[in-house]
Amino acid sequence: MKEKFVKLAHGSGGVEMHELVEKLIISRVEKKRVEGGLGIDFPDDGALIPMGDGRYLVISTDSYTVNPPFFPGGNIGTLAAAGSINDVLMMGGTPLAALDAVVVEEGFPVEDLSTLLGSMIEVFRSENVAVIGGDFKVMPKGAVDKVIINTTVLGVTRTPIIDVPKEGDKIIVSGHVGDHGAVILLLQMGLGERVEELEKGYLKSDVRPLTKLMLPLVDKYAGHIRAARDPTRGGLAGVLNEWARAAGKVVVLDEARVPMRRPVKDYAEMLGVDPLYLASEGAAVLSVDPSVAEEVVDYMKSLGFGDASIVGEVRSSEKYKGYVLLRSTIGGYRILEPPSGDLVPRIC
Amino acid sequence: MDSRLVIESVFRENRELAYQLRDYIVRMLEKLQERWGSPPRLKVMDFCGTHEWTITHYGIRSLLPKNLELVAGPGCPVCVTPSHEIEAAIRLALDGITVYTYGDSYRLRTVKPVRGAFSLAEARALGGSVKVVTSIYDAIFDAERHGKPSVFLGIGFETVAPGYAHVLLGHLMPKNLHLLSLVRLTPPAMFYSLGMLREKPPEPPVMGVIAPGHVSTITGAKAWVPVAETFGIPVVVAGFEPIDVMMAIALILRQLLQGRAEVEIEYKRAVTFDGDLRAQAAISRAFQVVDAAWRGIGFLPRSGYEIREEYSEHDARKAYGIPSMKVEDWRKDIPPGCKCAEVVLGKAKPTDCPLFLKRCSPSTPYGPCMVSIEGTCAIWARFGEGGLTEEMAKELGLLRPEGR
């Protein structure tokens, strides 16, 4: 193994993480899927198991760690519930049930824990997802940082979305991207302790379940949606690179069309970080059949996602497959590289 | 809010003006051909790393005609920071001293590892105390709070020097925080690289320089007058938005057409001819100019700032016995076959190196220009400079035909 120690960069959802996970897990697992389903060796939001009646069971699991656990726009509880619900939705599934596993640090205030878990339970309730089981552990002080929540959400679908973008597809985003990632950067920059000020700032996480967007959309346009993903770690750049690589296509992105909130842009600029790599927790990216793309955008708008827009398209090129080519705001071109390393501010 | 609005709509998100300037550039090159009697082929040096970033990030090369090349100069303080200084910082971090660094130098790799760590990022993974900050002020704030021994890794050019100077002169740092000054001065490096180019002119020759805008806010545009006079080429001080850079290229061509070789300021909204005299005074009170080592280049006379004796209580070199490098200790930290030195000086493009994207790539870096993710070779490889993006855009039928 090249690396002797795990670095933060290994958890940033970029190239380093994929390499490590491939080496330590995927390559060593013999049975990678249930017959007829989708498994660990395909990069997507979750797994599929055929139920024998034409339907599929959709399963997705995720562990959530944010420090501090409360942040503008939400907390680790809302994130844990919405995040895994969204993963199931992006597979084309209707979320039905959830399991949660909570690890808490000794000494963590019960009141705070109650608030966090209350938020989580509220999201599951509002999205009509049953909480059917879970696990609860306490670690000695210092052995874990405050609280970690793992959620597993199960759903069913007749029309799974297995991400394979096709030539000519339009890339659609449901709205502003990068909001959650900007807040996380803010916390990492050590501003997490200025909680009151943070609340007054313009940066808010966009964390929310996308049920009201995805269920009607999948209902109406299943088959036309060739891929769906929520751009969490690694951001829009991460999703598009994964798609380009997996489908052996070129994705062309028009930077000027990507909807982004002013404060997110400004904050990213201040730190010298590219906002296309910032996570969203309440946005969807779709690859859609061009014949219905405009219609899909209009329908998304009617569902309350007013900033939905076409931001790019999928092209074919044997020579350059796997690349994402970005058209800049002045019309020049550059490669939008896959995420790598942890996002750090720069001065040069 | 307004300044951002103007800057964005005028200088950043302005395809219309970008295409307009591109057309002017094409026309002016045609006129140069009439004047010179042969098709002009020329290089313009973008000295500053941030200019190179703008050029890459906005795909400016893909907008320019092929006979006008942009070549990056040695203007990245991260890339020119000698390996041994980063090694010293890693050693401190692993010894339990908190090291504050900008994000740029956080990932900068050393030539040889220190106790298994090739960078401050790796030192942190090994348990070292490394904190990424965006300014020395963040470090002061944090160090005051925890009170433990700490060092600020003070890389940068003239642009950061006034900030460090005010901190030193005002004794703003708590006793437990020391500054490791790695400040480098840009004019000596520009002189050196252009001098090297004059000795052995590249083909095509460098016929203009885009000078660093933010350095010039401090030094004033006057700092570049000797460059224009000595080398007889136009120097345009430019801002960092894509339109600024394209405008600067157009202004350089205008000077060539008019037979001028002067210093001109494109970046008037921030730069004056004299610069900030108060800042210059503060800098010279706090620092003395010394000969300094530049990674990949060598020892340049009078090209670095060292903290003056009067403020040595804040100097990390004194507090932790970190020696400055002596000329006789200088070893080129460049491996055999690697063209990094020429790339850093603007003599060669990354694509001129036989190792580029063959033996040497971002995943298996060989030379320092690829090792540092901000290095010119790494940037070209990551973002497809040197023709790759144009080829891709052409293959996909996206590129606008040349001219109109």
Add this chain to the structure above:
Amino acid sequence: MCWGVPAIVTKVINEITAEVDFGDGMPKRVVLGISAADIEPGAAVLVHAGVIVSRLSYEQIEDVIRYIEELAAIAGEAPPEDLIRRLRSLFQEVKR
């Protein structure tokens, strides 16, 4: 090296420090690289690595129009009237 970011001064604290807003609504302390006498709340400045290195001048921004006209002339083309008109009205708006 020169990642500079425009910001608006919200407070001048003393001779060496000020507070600025980068647009994220979180006031941030910065070191004054220029004289405190040269700025006041509301001033647009350039911040590099936590240091104010320059005050932005709106008057000088308008020079961009002069450059466009001059470059058009030397390139032998008519000035882009539409673009220039739009830039002018933008500058007017900002001044107000």
